[in-house]
Amino acid sequence: MIMRKISNTFVLAALSLYFCNGLISCAYGHSLVFGPEFFPSESGKSQRVVKRFSVHDVNQKFFVSVQSGSDSEKGVSRGTININGKLVFSPDEIGKPFKMLTKPVTLQKQNDISVEMAGESDSPIIVTIMSLKAQRVTAKISPLGGRVNLEEYALVTFPAKAFDITQEVRMSINASPATQDIFEANATGPRLPYEIRINTGNKAPATDIAVAIKYPDSFFSSDYQMHICARIYDNPDTPDVQDRFCLIDSGVGHTGAIITSLPTYVFSNHYGKNGTYEAIITVMLIH
Template sequence: MPRPHIVFSRFLIMGKISHTFILAALLLYFCNGFISFAYGHSLVFGPEIFSSESGKSQQVVKHFSVHDINQKYFVSVQGGSDSEKGVSRATININGKIVFSPGEIGKPFKMLTKPVKLQMQNDISVEMTGESGSPIIVTIMSLKAQRVTAKISPLGGRVNLEEYALVTFPAKAFDVTQVVRMSINASPATQDIFEANATGPRLPYEIRINTGYKAPATTVAISVKYPDAFFSSDYQMHICARMYDNPDTPDVHDRFCLIDSGVGHSGVIFTSLPKEVFSSHYGKNGTYEAIITAVLIQ
């Protein structure tokens, strides 16, 4: 099988607003002793794209519910591909309380994150009057664990994390039965790497595929579920993988790279991951791990 085409992201580093400290402190607030590998995240709203038309004021109100009000939740806001222009004015309210003010969103940014307290039934209101028309992407997630484990034999097998991703290992990917774990995370360190060398908004979380102390010997098929808002937008969707060693650019390390992807009408993006995306630099205790997300490009 030919190696999938990898597009190395050679984007200039924009005026990045680092949020590593803020989100790290937020996660410590949520869960004392938080370890990003051990815990997952669960979507409760979005990702939803909001934009103003030709600079006209526009307010959208949407309703969503949660099953457990005792969970810790956070809301994230991403700028679109024109985020360097900023959004002239945008306000986000949840259950009548301001979460993000125009002063926070009305300037260039990549991603902003805040904790939020939810009720069983919730309303989110997004008002935009930006002259630039640059969209924002709003997502609300919890720290509810989202991970799955499967044993993959030398004959091949699948790891399915429902509502997020399906990974298929072909025969001979492993020469012995291997335990594979897949989880959903929103790592601030990963977001910083993405912002430094990639462009455009992305899913506000990454999919981590850990294969233990052995990397697969073949390419691996993956399909990633995308939200309806992404499909109905004017963006193109691609799968993006963090790669420590890229055979196409051997002198550059630890960058996000676009991988040729297809978009299905069944709500998934699909591609074949080259074996090089699995790196012992990313997994806990030197285990091999791939870090995947979906990116939007105009």
């Protein structure tokens, strides 16, 4: 099902200036240890790509996810993924139609990942390895406004009068299987293998907020278009449909971030713990 686009009230050109200083030095944090990396497939040909990466703390728990670059039900080419010589995904798993597969994996300080693709499809796969190390930040936002900066992932700016009293806001990175199920129910393409959660406590912001999400170089250099999408429980454009991911008008800035204005109704007390208001967003790829 095609996701419905939502219009914004902020001008994207102004957002580019707004975020220029805030994201210019961003890079990925420790939770993301490899990728997201595209591995292309060429119909009728077999090709094998080996890449190396390192991790600092091998005692963490890691997982590898592979996404299909296809937006159809035809699946991708048959292939295998090996890490440090051990088979992680078999041809039977990758050759079937899928959107995202995830498995735990053990890593060393220095690692090799080998991806071999062969078959009749030209669709790539996208491979990511992450640690389960928590990534979160908390900030107090006054009625005058303020920022929440989850370094190397996202920057959120609350304008004046977003809250009438000082409010504690938390932002975190999660890779929830339940959220992925909701995404797959109506999405047509791959996405960042994690979502960003913005929790504003016992009240939603009274105004739209400015958001910038750091994107990987592989997304920018691919043949896909990047869009921010949000999980919305009550969408005023589709009152008869609840709890699905919807596209948000967004633009790619010059600082390695995709930027948007997040509507207030994206925040729902159905998503946060103990009835708190939370927005769930990610970056989706559309071919």
